Amino acid sequence: MKPHGNNLFLQSKYNVTAFFYDILDYPWERVYRKWRPTLVGDLRGKVLEAGVGTGRNLEFYHEDVDLLGIELSKQMLSKAEKRIKKAKCKVRLINEDATLMKSIDSNQFDWVFSTFMCCVMPDEIQNLALDQFGRVLKEGGRFRLLEIVYSKNKKIRKRQELFAPFVEKVYGARFDRNTLRYIEQSPTLKVEKTSFLKDDTYLLIEGIRV
Ligand SMILES: C[S@@+](CC[C@H](N)C(=O)[O-])C[C@H]1O[C@@H](n2cnc3c(N)ncnc32)[C@H](O)[C@@H]1O
Incomplete structure (x- = not known):
């Protein structure tokens, strides 16, 4: 796969x-x-997980899920492949770029799910991935x-700023990505709910393909 x-x-x-x-994580x-169990536990049907990483979510999907996991690296x-054996559902993992999804047909998924992928994606290509989410979702x-x-919160932000160079160097992740704003501007994705899992730093964005 050429990204x-x-x-x-x-x-x-x-x-x-x-x-x-x-180890680092x-x-x-x-x-x-x-x-993770709560984040994926209620998903059913055909699910696309973007940026599966080392497969940390795999074991928590319900058995009624038919999962396609994509990963850049x-x-x-x-x-992640080593963790497939822990999964209760059908899993297929492929090397695919979420901003291209060349090998993936349109209008087929009940869910697109991702943890900590958009925050590693440069702002200028986030729309490409969001367009793909809209295309492959039913x-x-x-x-x-x-x-x-x-x-x-000033205190938390200070701590984040301290970690930011390390986080960017090792993971390519940044705390200042504008994913929510891009989704709000998307013609195909509609944000229905946002919430924080911890402090105001772990942002959960949920919505529907319109
Ligand atoms: C911070 S890790 C998170 C991994 C996993 N989702 C988790 O929760 O542990 C981000 C992952 O997204 C992947 N990724 C980044 N950009 C991607 C893209 N355009 N397409 C597919 N995967 C991508 C990276 O290779 C990496 O494995």
């Missing part, structure tokens, strides 16, 4: 990060692990995205 030009850098970053991703994963994907299909954003 979008802007994603070549991110792809090579994650091909390296993959080797120590789970461990302190955060201890928190995320409590959220082959090395991350191979870590009309009336739903999306749920968990992203990390800057807090309005």
Whole structure:
């Protein structure tokens, strides 16, 4: 799979990060692990998970899910493949760029789901991924995205600013992506609900394909 030009850098970053991703992410994963069952537990039908990473969500999908997981980095994907055996549902994982989705047919998914993918995507290509979400979702299909954003609380923000260079260097992630704004401007995706899972930093964006 040849990614979008802007994603070549991110792809090579994650091909390296993959080797120590789970270890580095461990302190955060201890928190995320409590959220993941609820985040995917009510999804049913055909689900597209974008940016599956090392496959941390796989074990929590309901058995009635038919899951297609896409991932930019082959090395991350191979870590995720090892977690397929933990899944209760049908899983297919492919190396695919969420901003292109060349191998994926339109109007077929009941859900598009993603955790911490848009916050690693440069702002200038986020619309490409959102257009693809709208294309592959059925009309009336739903999306749920968990992203990390800057807090309005000075103390928390200061801590985030301290971590920001590390987070960007290792994960390509930034706290100042404008994903919510882009979805609000999307012609095909309608935001129905936003909420925070912790403080005002872990932003859950949910909505429907109109
Ligand atoms: C911060 S990690 C999160 C991984 C996983 N979703 C989780 O919750 O642990 C972001 C993942 O998104 C993937 N990714 C970034 N841009 C992508 C794109 N355009 N298409 C597919 N995957 C992408 C990265 O390779 C990486 O594995």
